[in-house]
Amino acid sequence: MEGVDHLAHERNKSEFDVDAMKIVWAGSPHAFDVSDRISKLVASDPGFRKDNRSTLSRKELFKNTLRKAAYAWKTIVDLRLSEEEAAKLRFYVDEPAFTDLHWGMFIPAIKGQGTEEQQQKWLPLAYKMQIIGCYAQTELGHGSNVQGLETTATFDSQTDEFIIHSPTLTSSKWWPGGLGKVATHAIAYARLIVGGREHGVHGFIVQLRSLEDHSPLLGITVGDIGMKFGNGAYNTMDNGVLQFDHVLDVYSIAFASIAVMLWVSQVTCEGKYKQSDVPRQLVYGTMVYVRQTIVADASCALSRAVCIATRYSAVRRQFGSQNGGPETQVIDYKTQQSRLFPLLASAYAFRFIGEWLKWLYADVTQRLQANDFSTLPEAHACTAGLKSLTTTATADGIEECRKLCGGHGYLCSSGLPELFAVYVPACTYEGDNTVLLLQVARFLMKTVSQLGSRLSSKKPVGTIAYMTRVEHLMQCRCGVQRGFAELSADLVEAAVAHCQLIVVSKFIEKLQQEIPGKGVKQQLEVLCNIYALFLLHKHQGDFLSTGCITPKHAALANDELRSLYSQVRPNAIALVDAFNYTDHYLGSILGCYDGNVYPKLYEAAWKDPLNESVVPDGYHLYIRPLLKQEIRTARL
Ligand SMILES: CCCCCCCC/C=C\CCCCC/C=C/C(=O)SCCNC(=O)CCNC(=O)[C@H](O)C(C)(C)COP(=O)(O)OP(=O)(O)OC[C@H]1O[C@@H](n2cnc3c(N)ncnc32)[C@H](O)[C@@H]1OP(=O)(O)O
Ligand SMILES: Cc1cc2nc3c(=O)[nH]c(=O)nc-3n(C[C@H](O)[C@H](O)[C@H](O)COP(=O)(O)OP(=O)(O)OC[C@H]3O[C@@H](n4cnc5c(N)ncnc54)[C@H](O)[C@@H]3O)c2cc1C
16 A cells, blocks of 8 residues: 555664765765755656657667756756765766766766866866867777777867868767767867877767757767666666777867866977876876766665665565464565575675775875875776776675576666666776786785785784785795796686675774764674775685685685675665665655555566557567468368
């Protein structure tokens, strides 16, 4: 029945202050207030409805996305929302669109790599959305290998201009989000050529389309690369293809022939290339920035899936009826708990590692401004590795949540298929996860000697076990006199172990902070222990081979896990309520707040266009002749 909370009995079991946990999840009272207010604003506005997406064609879907993006911008302007509120609004609209790349990459790239002069020219236009930008780095032939990009930018000292060109088919820009049909400008990455000499890959701001009639400019061929995984999902995004035919461009982002560059390099009016004394890797700075935001995204995506699967696991009953009594809630089965609760713990773990990574990025950015590059390698390794670890775990976790919901998890109305289809490219974009782990492995090879010293420092026992595992995995590999390439598969395992160590240790550090609210810290300690012990159980071979734990320890850890699952059980619904997601944002009948699932599933089924007629289109043409055919075959 509408209005009845079918999960009230579960909510009454909670042993902690849910409102206080909502603040912890949001990050602060202010952050909670903004999230709560904006999510409700979006949920209550029919202009942001999303329950019809699965019935739209690609063109209808895309046009609807443009409508929503324009409507979101009008809402932001009319309500005079702050940058923080506007970002939250775009988040809760929950539709991959060109705006993600405009706000998430184009603007950060100009802020991170542009000169003062370029920032003054481009940022006001971008902030007012008087230009729409994309980040055009990947090409048809190269994505991971950035130094293999083929697009050229040749400096013409006669005209003080750069000529951007796509010399081969494989140099076509391919994948940039927003490029296909919307972006008016791109930050295009190209090989700089000055005076016949090549100076590696740099970024250039290039106008693609007319601001009058949106037609591609002279020398620009641009379009969409076609349908992607899943039906709705990421097909709301116009990932594009772009070819330059000797395009004149006067706006280099890393170069300004008339302005002294603060960052990467400069080309003087006389056409001289001057490499400043900053690491060339700063040209990769935007990728580092986006990778740390993707870790926060992972906690959002995983928490959404876990919220759906947890609520439905409490609603769903199957088997176990005694004397005609109610059947058992599937959340009470130990197998369901052993699959679900580590994902719940991971969602919280990724939330806190995302907070720490945001601090690390801000710290390295501040240091860079003081020409202190000492922490850049670690920042790169951390953002690359944690992006890889959290997106892989989240993609796998969303699929596990679908399976935890049985058959109904496969319905679009569960919200899980769409979430999976939208989320899985996160394992590839912003760096293929394996390629990024190889970067971490490379970093570990260079710093393995320091691992030992870090072991001696005063650390919680759990952390010591995880640190010993990494050191052991590295020494097993480094001790073998073979090349990096030969050992790369093993080194990637050590890289994963290193990233898991970071997540565990930052979760433990989080618990050393003052955390207000009755029972809140205790619940987080349970979740931290579940995360750490679940991984110890999953990788116990590594831990046993270090000698750091014995088989008896491993057995005790497993017993403790079961006990921890029993401690989480009465608090599970409250722990997912703490995410404070509206039913609109969850987009899931299985995960609806009141747990009134079956009537909503049944009602939703009849809304499918296929049920607009009792007799389906095609019956008279195809089925009736089949049914009415004279059967001449004696055997049938
Ligand atoms: C709640 C629901 C949430 C759902 C969210 C979905 C909805 C959101 C919708 C849209 C958002 C999507 C946003 C993403 C869109 C995607 C954008 C992109 O994909 S942009 C393109 C990204 N491309 C890459 O990441 C390329 C990966 N490759 C690389 O990074 C590099 O090529 C490399 C693999 C690192 C190799 O570098 P290189 O070729 O230079 O060689 P190396 O010798 O390995 O490195 C040289 C030295 O440089 C150091 N290095 C490398 N990278 C960096 C860096 N980034 N920062 C600092 N230092 C770096 C490296 O360590 C080497 O150092 P030394 O060892 O020599 O000291
Ligand atoms: C949805 C989506 C949105 C995107 N948006 C953008 C965007 O806005 N802008 C942009 O510039 N790009 C974008 N991209 C492109 C994305 O950044 C690249 O696809 C990504 O960096 C992976 O590169 P690749 O496609 O070349 O993969 P490849 O590197 O070709 O990977 C193929 C396989 O080769 C393996 N491999 C590659 N190199 C090595 C190595 N050295 N050692 C071991 N294994 C290796 C990989 O692990 C993988 O298994 C997007 C991609 C997607 C899917």
